[in-house]
Every structure is written in structure tokens, then in C-alpha cells.
Amino acid sequence: MALITISGYPCSGKSTRAKQLKDSLERRLQDPSYTGPSLKVVILNDDTLNISRDAYSNSRSEKPARGALFTAMQRQMGQDTILIVDALNYIKGFRYQMYCAARELKLRVCTVYVVATQELCREWHTARTDVPQYPPETFENLLMRFEEPSSMVRWDSPLISLPWTDVDIPIDDVWKAVMEGVVKPPNAGTQAVPKAPTDALRTLEHTTTTMVAAIMAEQTASGGLSGPVTLAISPTHKPQITLPSRNITLSELQRIKRQFVTVHKKAITLGTTEKGAVDWSEQSVASKFVHYIEENLKP
Structure with a gap:
């Protein structure tokens, strides 16, 4: 249904705001006036995944920690979940990765930026005695490395800023974002590319070779071809091709065939280059080869 990304300095009050947000959303979902789909609100954080504060002390330990968070997020995301x-x-970059994952599942997105000064965050961090603290050097490093969300980039939009001075959260803005926001289609770069069937290479080579042989056989039998010609490459498939009014050499056809096969071998190996076109049947290959020959044979 929706992904809400909480961002802010360490010890800026993110967990408190996340709990406020969850309670407010659940109240609205349970209100008798709500007539939408049945949804659940789930909070995912480092504590639920048992990720230590020490994990952010160096890149070697931080990378798997972020990986664990991202994997858990993918498992929790769904059409019935906020x-x-x-x-x-x-x-x-990590927020962008989360944004792309949400788009893959056609979820609405929203970023809540919990704003607090660095001085306040240091004060609150020192005062926290009931939960584990960040090592002092790690805490200062996180403050320095923080990349502030921006409403100017698509992966942080819509962006809702929540200053530490505000007692209440802007639930109306969040509710509108998760319930009425635009559902963007998945990025083209992240979509799975349809794969060609396992016999596509064999079909490509066999069909083109058979057509070259058929053209040469028809030319030999008739003493010269021109205009529309029907090629009997199989009992059930007889494509028609328009040829120029001159003799065509075997080497010329072989050169065109090699060029055609080379281009389409790459498409088979790496994925189709034609949007939605993954038909590698004999009829489809023959039709494409006919057009390719007609375009490349000089009059």
C-alpha cells in the first residue's frame, strides 16, 4: 500500500515520531467513517532487527546492517501494509534504493524528515540511559555524513518536515500521501527483461539458413528472380519476399544473414531490445529476416 521513510539525525526523535505516526494512522483506519481496504501499520527499525549501534562504526559492518534492513523492508512491503x-x-543513495523497491510493488511513498539541531541531538543522546548509545566517535561521524532529504528529488517526495518544536504530527499530510498519492510505475531500468526461449538461437540460425537456401534455389530454378517471391521454407510456412530485378549472389545473402544473426544473437543473450517483443518463433524470425533482406539488398 505505502512506504513511509523516516529520516533525520541520530537521536533526533525519529522513533518517537514513528510511534506517533503509527498510532494516528491506526486510529484513522479503525474509525467507523473509514471505508477503504483493510490495512495494517508496521514499524521496522534497527531494534526489531537486533542491529547494534556499533554496526555504524565502520563501512565493513554498516553495509550488511543496511542490507539486513533493506531485505526485511522488502519482506514487509505489500498492498495490505503501510x-x-x-x-x-x-x-x-539508500533512500533511492528503497524508493525503487517501493515502485516495483506499485506502492505509494512518503518521506518524513524529523528535524532537530545537532546540539539537541547530542544532548538527547547523552541523556539516553535506557537504550544502547552510539559510540561517541560514531555519533559525530553520523552527524557529519547525514544527507538531508530534499523535496526537489523524486525519491524524497512528497517530503514532510517535522520540527522538534511541533508537538503533533501533520497526520493529514501523511494520510493524503499514503492514501491518495500518485502510484508511479516501476523504473524501466529495474524491470526484469523477458528472456528468450532456450531454442531461440537454433531457430534463428536454422530459419535464416533455410531462407538463404530457398532464395538461391528459386533463383536457380527460374533463371532470375524479381518482384514478389514465395519461399517454401516448410510445409506450413511460406513467407513472401520482394527481390530486386537482378541476380543475387550467395556471398551477398550470406553477408546479410551474418549481420542479421549477429544483431539478434545479442538480443537473445542480453534480453530483447524491442519493448514487449520476445517472439522467437520460426514465423517471427522469418518475417523479421524478410524485412531485413528487403532493406539491405541494393536494386
Whole structure:
């Protein structure tokens, strides 16, 4: 249904705001006036995944920690869930990765930026005695490396800023974003490319070779071809091709065939280059080869 990304300095009050947000959303979902789909609100954070504060002390331990968070987020996302990711989310590249994952599942997205000064965050961090703290050097490093969300980039939009001075959260803005926001289609770069069937290469080579042989056989039998010609490459498939009014050499056809096969071998190996076109049947290959020959044979 929706992904809400919480971002802010460490110890800026993100977890408190995430809990406020969850309670407010659940109240609206349970209100008798609500007539939408049945939804659940889930908070995902480092504590629920048992990720230590020490994990952010160096890149070697931080990378698998972010990987664990991302994997858990992918498992929790769904059309029946409003997922609140309450983590540092201080790297814009990671927020973009989360945004792309949400788009893959056609979820609405929203970023809540919990704003607090660095001085306040230091004060609150020092005062926290009931939960594990960040090592002092790690805490200062996180403050310095924080990449502030921006409403100017698509992966942080819509962006809702929540200053530490505000007692209440802007639930109306969040509700509108997760219930009425635009559902964007998946990025083209992240979509799975349809794969060609396992016999596509054999079909490509066999069909083109058979057509070259058929053209040469018809030319030999008739003493010269021109205009529309029907090629009997199989009992059930007889494509028609328009040829120029001159003798065509075997070497000329072989050169055109090699060029055609080379281009389409790449498409088979790496994925189709034609949007939605993954038909590698004999009829489809023959039709494409006919057009290719007609375009490349000089009059």
C-alpha cells in the first residue's frame, strides 16, 4: 500500500515520531467513517532487527546492517501494509534504493524528515540511559555524513518536515500521501527483461539458413528472380519476399544473414531490445529476416 521513510539525525526523535505516526494512522483506519481496504501499520527499525549501534562504526559492518534492513523492508512491503521504516536513512543513495523497491510493488511513498539541531541531538543522546548509545566517535561521524532529504528529488517526495518544536504530527499530510498519492510505475531500468526461449538461437540460425537456401534455389530454378517471391521454407510456412530485378549472389545473402544473426544473437543473450517483443518463433524470425533482406539488398 505505502512506504513511509523516516529520516533525520541520530537521536533526533525519529522513533518517537514513528510511534506517533503509527498510532494516528491506526486510529484513522479503525474509525467507523473509514471505508477503504483493510490495512495494517508496521514499524521496522534497527531494534526489531537486533542491529547494534556499533554496526555504524565502520563501512565493513554498516553495509550488511543496511542490507539486513533493506531485505526485511522488502519482506514487509505489500498492498495490505503501510510500512514505516524508522532508521537513520541518512544516505540519499539508500533512500533511492528503497524508493525503487517501493515502485516495483506499485506502492505509494512518503518521506518524513524529523528535524532537530545537532546540539539537541547530542544532548538527547547523552541523556539516553535506557537504550544502547552510539559510540561517541560514531555519533559525530553520523552527524557529519547525514544527507538531508530534499523535496526537489523524486525519491524524497512528497517530503514532510517535522520540527522538534511541533508537538503533533501533520497526520493529514501523511494520510493524503499514503492514501491518495500518485502510484508511479516501476523504473524501466529495474524491470526484469523477458528472456528468450532456450531454442531461440537454433531457430534463428536454422530459419535464416533455410531462407538463404530457398532464395538461391528459386533463383536457380527460374533463371532470375524479381518482384514478389514465395519461399517454401516448410510445409506450413511460406513467407513472401520482394527481390530486386537482378541476380543475387550467395556471398551477398550470406553477408546479410551474418549481420542479421549477429544483431539478434545479442538480443537473445542480453534480453530483447524491442519493448514487449520476445517472439522467437520460426514465423517471427522469418518475417523479421524478410524485412531485413528487403532493406539491405541494393536494386
